Amino acid sequence: MVRKLLLLLLVIAIPLTAMTGCYDxxxxxxxxxxxxxxxxxxxxxxxxxTVQIPKAQATSAGGQAEGSGVDQKSNIETITIxxxxxxxxxxxxxxxxxxxxxxxxxxxxxxxxxxxxEGIDIYLTAFLRGRQIRRQIYVIVSKGPxxxxxxxxxxxxxxxxxxxxxxxxxxxxxxxxxxNTTYGDxxxxxxxxYSQPIAVLxxxxxxxxxxxxxxxxxxxFKTVGDYYAGELARSGGSKVEFxxxxxxxxxxxxxxxxxxxxxxxxxxxDDFKRGFFTIPDPVSPEKAISLDVRKQKPPNIKIKFxxxxxxxxxxxxxxxxxxxxxxxxxxxNKEKLPILxxxxxxxxxxxxxxxxxxxxxxxxDVFEFGNIAAMSFNTVExxxxxxxxxxxxxxxxxxxxxxxxxxxxxxxxxxxxxSTKGKEGEK
Amino acid sequence: MIKEGKIGVxxxxxxxxxxxxxxxxxxxxxxxxxxxxxxxxxxxxxSAMTAMIGFTFLYHLLKLFPNKDLVQAFELSMGRVLxxxxxxILSVFLLLxxxxxxxxxxxxxxxxxxxxxPLSFLIIFSMAAAAIACFIGLESIARAARLFAxxxxxxxxxxxxxxxxxxxxxxxxxxxxxxxxxxxxxGLVRSxxxxxxxxxxxxxxxxxxxxxxxxxxxxxxxxxxxxTSLTLLTTIMAFNYATAQETxxxxxxxxxxxxxxxxxxxxxxxxxxxxxIGSLLYLSxxxxxxxxxxxxxxxxxxxxxxIIPLLIIVFTLSMLPDNLVQVTDxxxxxxxxxxxxxxxLPAIALITAALRKKRGVQDGA
Numbered sequence: 046m047v048r049k050l051l052l053l054l055l056v057i058a059i060p061l062t063a064m065t066g067c068y069d070x071x072x073x074x075x076x077x078x079x080x081x082x083x084x085x086x087x088x089x090x091x092x093x094x095t096v097q098i099p100k101a102q103a104t105s106a107g108g109q110a111e112g113s114g115v116d117q118k119s120n121i122e123t124i125t126i127x128x129x130x131x132x133x134x135x136x137x138x139x140x141x142x143x144x145x146x147x148x149x150x151x152x153x154x155x156x157x158x159x160x161x162x163e164g165i166d167i168y169l170t171a172f173l174r175g176r177q178i179r180r181q182i183y184v185i186v187s188k189g190p191x192x193x194x195x196x197x198x199x200x201x202x203x204x205x206x207x208x209x210x211x212x213x214x215x216x217x218x219x220x221x222x223x224x225n226t227t228y229g230d231x232x233x234x235x236x237x238x239y240s241q242p243i244a245v246l247x248x249x250x251x252x253x254x255x256x257x258x259x260x261x262x263x264x265x266f267k268t269v270g271d272y273y274a275g276e277l278a279r280s281g282g283s284k285v286e287f288x289x290x291x292x293x294x295x296x297x298x299x300x301x302x303x304x305x306x307x308x309x310x311x312x313x314x315d316d317f318k319r320g321f322f323t324i325p326d327p328v329s330p331e332k333a334i335s336l337d338v339r340k341q342k343p344p345n346i347k348i349k350f351x352x353x354x355x356x357x358x359x360x361x362x363x364x365x366x367x368x369x370x371x372x373x374x375x376x377x378n379k380e381k382l383p384i385l386x387x388x389x390x391x392x393x394x395x396x397x398x399x400x401x402x403x404x405x406x407x408x409x410d411v412f413e414f415g416n417i418a419a420m421s422f423n424t425v426e427x428x429x430x431x432x433x434x435x436x437x438x439x440x441x442x443x444x445x446x447x448x449x450x451x452x453x454x455x456x457x458x459x460x461x462x463x464s465t466k467g468k469e470g471e472k
Numbered sequence: 473m474i475k476e477g478k479i480g481v482x483x484x485x486x487x488x489x490x491x492x493x494x495x496x497x498x499x500x501x502x503x504x505x506x507x508x509x510x511x512x513x514x515x516x517x518x519s520a521m522t523a524m525i526g527f528t529f530l531y532h533l534l535k536l537f538p539n540k541d542l543v544q545a546f547e548l549s550m551g552r553v554l555x556x557x558x559x560x561i562l563s564v565f566l567l568l569x570x571x572x573x574x575x576x577x578x579x580x581x582x583x584x585x586x587x588x589x590p591l592s593f594l595i596i597f598s599m600a601a602a603a604i605a606c607f608i609g610l611e612s613i614a615r616a617a618r619l620f621a622x623x624x625x626x627x628x629x630x631x632x633x634x635x636x637x638x639x640x641x642x643x644x645x646x647x648x649x650x651x652x653x654x655x656x657x658x659g660l661v662r663s664x665x666x667x668x669x670x671x672x673x674x675x676x677x678x679x680x681x682x683x684x685x686x687x688x689x690x691x692x693x694x695x696x697x698x699x700t701s702l703t704l705l706t707t708i709m710a711f712n713y714a715t716a717q718e719t720x721x722x723x724x725x726x727x728x729x730x731x732x733x734x735x736x737x738x739x740x741x742x743x744x745x746x747x748x749i750g751s752l753l754y755l756s757x758x759x760x761x762x763x764x765x766x767x768x769x770x771x772x773x774x775x776x777x778x779i780i781p782l783l784i785i786v787f788t789l790s791m792l793p794d795n796l797v798q799v800t801d802x803x804x805x806x807x808x809x810x811x812x813x814x815x816x817l818p819a820i821a822l823i824t825a826a827l828r829k830k831r832g833v834q835d836g837a
Contacts, residue, residue: 052608055604068586068588068590069586069587069588176587179728211734229638233712233715236712236714237715239642239643416640419642419646420642420646423646425509425510425646427646428646
């Protein structure tokens with residue numbers, strides 16, 4: 046009995062003393078957790094690396110009430126260094142950063158457009174071997190240097206930068222302006238013949254696009270997503286914005302999609318969840334109609350392999366609620382509702398065709414048609430030999446949009462406006 | 473004398489299933505992704521079915537010699553000398569498997585969790601746990617397996633379910649992988665993955681009759697086949713055939729990409745717990761069976777004094793490979809050709825017994 050008890054104590058004592066510390070024991074306070082990594086072309090060395098590290102008081106004050114007046118920018122240390130490679134840079138950083146650099150909580154991996162156009166496959170494939178690098182890091186291509194992008198990437202409306210980074214990427218689900226592409230997604234696309242990689246397009250916006258009033262009252266409205274990152278006419282808020290998609294062929298960036306085109310891409314990839322659309326009123330085109338558009342069901346994609354040509358049939362299914370109608374036209378009426386539905390269908394079809402054509406010209410299947418194409422091949426060898434990605438530009442693609450308006454919001458009728466001239470709609 | 477005791481069907485199924493299935497947490501899935509591509513998930517089902525056929529030889533051999541274990545069956549069927557040779561071959565093979573497994577476990581642990589801890593430290597402590605388990609005996613190992621089986625199963629199913637948003641079923645195509653014929657062939661030879669089912673024969677004396685042995689064998693292979701297939705299926709859907717073959721531990725990576733909302737993410741520490749429990753159970757039972765077969769071959773009554781020397785040998789063998797590349801080579805060699813030991817020895821013994829018309833004494837005879 047005594048021997049058994051001793052043995053039991055030994056079983057408990059050995060792991061308790063040996064496994065809970067020793068070699069790999071590190072206190073949280075000994076780490077410098079990197080929130081974001083930036084990559085630019087180097088000047089004095091191959092690579093210019095930027096990291097964002099929260100200062101100790103910033104991390105410990107994570108639970109403070111929001112809007113406490115703390116200067117967020119001063120709580121984040123943004124460090125830029127020229128280095129030969131990423132991991133060499135990590136070591137170089139520790140020649141002046143007292144804490145050990147840790148990437149387990151990194152949310153953003155930002156490449157400058159210049160570097161992305163040269164090719165980032167060498168960095169993408171190299172990173173993963175480090176155990177701290179997770180596949181869930183969001184990959185962003187910044188228009189302009191990533192060092193500047195990260196300097197301006199500060200917490201707004203929240204005390205925590207990491208929370209802001211997570212929340213802003215979640216906005217992809219409510220706007221569809223960018224696909225929240227992760228490092229793992231990029232690797233999957235880069236390493237296989239199914240589709241081409243994409244990344245979120247980001248940019249610094251200093252507010253220079255917000256022009257002063259010039260008295261011109263006849264400004265035509267643009268569609269909601271007819272912008273690339275950095276082009277929004279705005280002031281205030283975060284200085285960085287995310288809008289559009291960087292398109293890659295292998296590891297090289299070959300083009301960009303704006304917000305509208307990104308939405309189309311996401312619809313075909315079955316990643317689009319919802320977004321507000323503004324279209325010209327089909328009856329009164331100078332006025333706008335806003336729709337809350339959602340995916341109705343996954344797209345129907347069929348690929349037929351003929352001897353000389355491949356034909357793809359794409360049908361997208363959308364539904365919407367009416368958000369706002371500027372005119373007094375009664376689209377809640379069953380005779381007029383189809384007018385609005387058809388107008389949106391037509392616009393969307395044009396947008397879909399334009400986006401597909403653009404990607405075919407870029408020679409980049411970012412729609413994941415290759416996923417469907419793979420089902421027509423028996424073996425990996427046949428699929429790889431066919432070179433789907435190479436033949437995508439020559440495929441014949443036919444599109445269809447199915448669209449229904451489900452609800453009209455809190456109004457079930459749009460009555461006329463009155464002025465001294467009587468009914469506004471009769472003018 | 474190590475206490476063998478008696479174990480029930482549930483204990484035995486838990487033990488054998490964990491011993492077989494835990495190997496899927498390491499480098500094997502990456503290797504099978506490289507050789508079978510998207511077809512790996514059903515390739516392993518072919519392996520499981522082949523292993524069932526292999527187990528049938530063992531079952532019939534044990535049926536011929538009721539109340540005898542595999543070592544005794546070898547001797548009764550082949551004679552003292554050849555029986556001894558077969559037992560020693562089996563013992564050495566189990567020893568090699570244990571050494572390669574503990575090294576693979578320690579290497580993967582070092583890659584993902586303890587990068588600064590010396591390899592020898594990780595191996596010594598893993599083997600220390602196995603040594604204590606050997607001292608305590610089979611019954612305790614089996615009960616521990618039974619206790620942890622539900623926990624491991626819940627952990628496994630949770631990971632599979634929570635990772636669902638990352639799955640893309642298109643990655644299962646091209647459906648025939650690198651060709652149906654190649655998939656079937658690899659499926660047949662990789663039946664060695666399920667070879668640990670032979671352990672039932674080693675502790676057959678602790679089981680309560682041949683029907684329990686039959687149930688344990690087939691059910692263990694079926695459950696571990698399903699869990700292995702599910703792991704390969706889900707990880708292929710998460711990573712596709714190209715990146716899946718690059719990943720050191722596919723299942724561990726799967727837990728790392730779980731992200732449900734802003735809160736539910738970074739679940740790898742939970743998986744780590746189940747991973748280590750399963751691995752330590754593997755090491756315990758494999759060490760125990762190595763020890764038992766060796767002791768029985770040399771008719772050593774009390775095998776406890778052999779535990780520490782055996783551990784030293786396992787440790788030494790496990791430290792022989794220079795690097796992880798060599799370790800994975802050994803692992804894949806064992807998975808590819810292990811069937812020649814696991815299933816051929818009982819098959820030869822069975823055929824010999826049939827030819828020599830050897831039979832054990834039936835109950836009540």
